[in-house]
Amino acid sequence: MKALEVKHLCWKYSGSESMALRDISFSLEANRFLGIVGPNEAGKTTLALALRGLIPEHFSGVLQGEIEIFGTTVRSLSSLELAQHIGMVFADPDAQFTAMSVEEEIAFGLENLGLSVEEINERLDWVSELTGIRELLGKPPYDLSGGQKQRVAIAAVLAMKPKIIILDEPTSMLDPHSKDNVFSLLATMKKELQMTIVVIEHNIEKIAELSDEILLLAEGSIRRWEKAERFFDDLHGIAASGIRVPDIIRFSYLAAADSPQPKMPVYFEDIRDRLGQELKRGRTS
Numbered sequence: 001m002k003a004l005e006v007k008h009l010c011w012k013y014s015g016s017e018s019m020a021l022r023d024i025s026f027s028l029e030a031n032r033f034l035g036i037v038g039p040n041e042a043g044k045t046t047l048a049l050a051l052r053g054l055i056p057e058h059f060s061g062v063l064q065g066e067i068e069i070f071g072t073t074v075r076s077l078s079s080l081e082l083a084q085h086i087g088m089v090f091a092d093p094d095a096q097f098t099a100m101s102v103e104e105e106i107a108f109g110l111e112n113l114g115l116s117v118e119e120i121n122e123r124l125d126w127v128s129e130l131t132g133i134r135e136l137l138g139k140p141p142y143d144l145s146g147g148q149k150q151r152v153a154i155a156a157v158l159a160m161k162p163k164i165i166i167l168d169e170p171t172s173m174l175d176p177h178s179k180d181n182v183f184s185l186l187a188t189m190k191k192e193l194q195m196t197i198v199v200i201e202h203n204i205e206k207i208a209e210l211s212d213e214i215l216l217l218a219e220g221s222i223r224r225w226e227k228a229e230r231f232f233d234d235l236h237g238i239a240a241s242g243i244r245v246p247d248i249i250r251f252s253y254l255a256a257a258d259s260p261q262p263k264m265p266v267y268f269e270d271i272r273d274r275l276g277q278e279l280k281r282g283r284t285s
């Protein structure tokens with residue numbers, strides 16, 4: 001079942017000369033993990049806002065094309081239905097917080113869904129365990145570290161149990177340790193949840209490891225949409241789109257340039273094995 005289907009999506013912000021999204025078409029099966037990468041101003045956030053239905057609802061501009069969520073066009077869904085289907089986490093968690101404690105922050109969205117007190121407590125329990133924030137429940141969100149804040153922001157969205165979650169650069173405002181923390185939460189979510197996950201991320205190396213598919217946007221257009229293990233096959237095209245190819249992947253590519261197996265490795269273990277094979281080949285040839 002397709003969780004997302006985007007058909008010829010075009011968007012121009014009012015007052016802007018150029019199109020922010022140009023003829024975007026792709027689809028994503030349910031429970032898959034999609035990484036969206038691209039240089040600055042590529043249209044990544046704009047695409048996320050459109051998927052979440054915030055464009056055109058909260059922005060003025062010209063929209064063409066169609067987005068379907070589990071076979072239903074986004075335009076036919078009410079704000080409440082959209083919130084139940086798709087959750088969104090932004091780069092700046094502070095922008096999301098309204099309550100005086102982490103517990104209230106998470107419960108707030110659940111109360112808006114009209115859930116019973118028992119259900120709210122069950123979900124609070126489940127999500128605090130999953131995201132490792134149990135000891136933070138009584139604290140004010142503004143008192144937390146950047147990484148803790150982002151975990152709470154993700155927990156608040158997960159607690160609503162959306163079918164699809166979109167995270168827009170969830171690690172961009174974090175220190176390296178907190179970034180690792182959030183990436184490990186993303187890995188847990190992928191492993192443990194039946195959920196379709198879309199993550200916009202600048203760290204292509206980290207996101208490639210987690211993604212089933214990767215979509216590369218540049219200047220509002222799709223430059224590449226590929227299974228993660230095939231994404232780096234076209235290193236030159238990726239670099240030409242303004243993406244820095246990770247050194248380890250470039251090195252692996254150069255070492256394997258005349259290899260009989262052209263498939264590019266993405267996962268660290270595969271890269272290690274590939275380099276081992278190439279070194280052995282070099283020694284014996």
Ligand SMILES: Nc1ncnc2c1ncn2[C@@H]1O[C@H](COP(=O)(O)OP(=O)(O)OP(=O)(O)O)[C@@H](O)[C@H]1O
Nearest residue numbers: 013014016020038039040041042043044045046047
């Ligand atoms: N509210 C807005 N009004 C007008 N133009 C906008 C608005 N938001 C974004 N844009 C323009 O749309 C284009 C795409 O921007 P967008 O923020 O979607 O890119 P991005 O890939 O998310 O960039 P970044 O990685 O820098 O966050 C850019 O040219 C940007 O200037």
